[in-house]
Amino acid sequence: MAPVVLSPRDLAGCEHRVALDFSHDRRPGTEPDPPGVQRRKEAAADHRAAVRELLRAVHSDQPGAFVIVDPGMTSADRVAATLRACDSGASWIWNATLPTDETHGRRGHAELLVRRGDGYIPVIVVNHRVTQPAKTAPDPAGRPPTLVTSPFWTWAPSPDPYRTGRPNRRDNLRLAQLTAMLVEMGRASSADRSELRGGVIGVDADCIVVHDTGAMLDDYQQVLDHRLAIAAGRVETGPRRISECRSCPWWVKCGPELEARHDVSLVATGNQGAVLIDAGITTIDQLAAQRGAPPEGWPGAVRFGDAVIGAIAWLTGTELVRRLDSPRVHRADIEIDVDMESYGEHGAYLWGTLRTDTTDESVPVVYRPFVTWDPLPTRDEARSFAEFWGWLMAERAAAHDAGQTFAAYCYSQQAENRWLLGSADRFAGEPGIPSRAEVEAFIGSPEWVDIYEAVGENFICPHGKGLKRVAPVAGFAWRDEDASGEASMEWYRAAVALGGGRADEGQRTRLLEYNEDDVRATKVLREWISDGAAEQAPHERDLLARQPAE
Known part of the structure; x- marks a missing residue:
């Protein structure tokens, strides 16, 4: 029997996925990745290629260094x-691909190995944010910042007072595995673990x-040992719905199993689900029958009654349950629905708006988009954002x-x-761009209304x-x-010919229609909340009256 060997991908996320991956010859189905998954892979590959070319250009005057x-x-x-590059002393x-370590059950590759002393430091390239601007100025008392960074083009770590980190466990485990493999190979930058x-x-x-x-x-070694035991079948796992399920090929197997047994994770995820399972509440039926106080450890920010009502709603096929006798949402004479479309981390290419004059039904409800079709990132984004902001503020001023x-x-x-705040920051000083303070004042005012929050209330x-x-x-x-948001990413790539x-x-038209439908959906929903929900959505007390007996 071949030894179990784990990649860094196997160290994070769903444990049951690891068990299924290693207990079956192949994953279910032969279909390509869903469009959203494929887009993320392509975007990550594009990002890595851009970083590679930047670094190659920086070191182009040093033959053999890169x-x-x-x-x-x-x-x-x-x-x-x-290994040849390491032996030659490449900087x-x-x-870099490291030799598979069958003894310890691990494999790995690093986008970069950076020479330090007689060995190498692993550096990975990821397509998500790993820092954010520091919210406060450097400490006048002289306490060192908690984040250490190095310039992009060299290895010169120093405390960074201008950024704070955005921790990512998957990144940490990958770096730890690469470090452990380099240590085992005798290729690490130091024999001292502290360095x-x-x-x-x-x-x-x-x-x-x-x-x-x-x-x-x-910590990494504990995770590795546990995951190796799962992959080898020595630790039993079972399905449970988590966010990862949305893109997991094993959902075709796990989903029906969870549905068949009315698993509580279908209606209570994260900490809620963990607390319920620890309390012995493992099915939706058991949750629906609960009375009184929540189980010990229930998350304080979540009303336990909502989970119970959600379970009853699942059993009865109820889509939405009213909290209030008369649902309410902020309304106005001039109402403008706004929806933004962005492409990953590269920018916001479209601000769609829908203007309604509630004082005069004869005034047409008009959709107006503010868009750039220059492929992101582009300075033309500043132009489209400035036009959107200027129009929105002019409508506001005219109403007043x-x-x-x-x-x-x-x-x-x-x-x-x-993206409102980010655009103000990135394009500060360009024509029509508001200051950050102007944006903050607007989004902090009662005139900026989040219908998502209204739905939750x-x-x-x-x-x-x-x-x-x-x-x-x-x-x-x-x-x-x-x-869908994922599908729109594919449409955007075709609309601007990113590939x-x-x-x-045709894809440009499709994106505009999708954005228009989003703002119209927001309008229909908020009008329904104030005008029709009281008659059409059952109240929570109605569902509790159907609560099954213990």
Whole structure:
């Protein structure tokens, strides 16, 4: 029997997935990755390629310093090429593949090995943010910052007072595994565990975040041992619904199993589910029958009654449950629905708006997009954002001047706020760009209304609070059956020809229609909350009256 060997991917996420991966000859189905998964892989590959070319250019005047291992070679040939580069003393080795360590059950590759002393430091390149700007100025008392970074083009770690880290356990475990493998090979930068380091280059590619990998090794070893036991079948696991299930190929097996036994994780995830299972409440039926106080350790920010009602709703097929006799949402004379479309971390290319004058039904409800079709990232994004902001503020001022109330609406303001503030920061000083203070004043005012929050205040949502989950209850339907945030990423790539070739005008139209439907869905939903929900959605007391006896 071949030895069990784990990649860093096997160390994080669902334990049951690891058990299934190693107990079956192949994963279910032969279909390609879902579009969203494929897009993320392509975006990550594009990001790594951009980082590679930046570093190659930086070191182009140093022959032999920056070595690229050909990814098209076999694994064995990549290992051999990596070891030759190490033996030759190359300063930077891109696409390094380490020899599989069957004794300890691990394999790994690093986007970079950076020479330090007689050995190497692993550096990985990821397509997510690993830092954010520090919220406070450098400490006047002289206390050192908690984050250490190195310039992008060299290895020179120093405390960084201008950034804070965004920890990622998957990144940490990957760095720890690479460090342990280098130590075992005798290729690490130091024999002293306290001096072992690793690095991460994030999506901004503006620095290398330095990690103390020596301090990670004990925790890593515990994780590795446990996961090896799972993969070998020595530790039993079972399915449980978590966020990872959305893109897991094993969901075709786990989903029906969970449905068949009414598993409680279908309605209570995360800490809620863990507490319920620890208390012996493992099925939806058991949760629906609960009375009195929540089990010990129940998350304080979540009402236990909501979980019970959610379980009853699941059993009865109820889509939405009212909390209040008369649901309420902030309304105004001039109402503007807003929806933003972004492409990963690269920028916001479209701000869609829908203007409604509630004082005069004869005024047309008009959709107006503010868009750039220059491939992101692009400075033209500043132009489209400035036009959107200027129009929105002009509508607000006109309403005020006419003695009318004004409100702008979005669905889940976290995304819109991020790009409102980010655009103000990135394009500061360009024509029409507001200051950060102006944006903060607006999004902190009562005139910026989050309908996602209004839904949570008014309803219990057993199937989730996403717009595409809730708006259909209010009677809205999207024109495109494939409409989703993930799908829109694929449409965008074609719309601006990110993969090469000619831009697809049809996909541009599709994106505009998708965005228009999102703002119209927000409008329909908020109007339904104030005008129709009281009659059409059952109250929570109605469901509790159906609560099964213990």
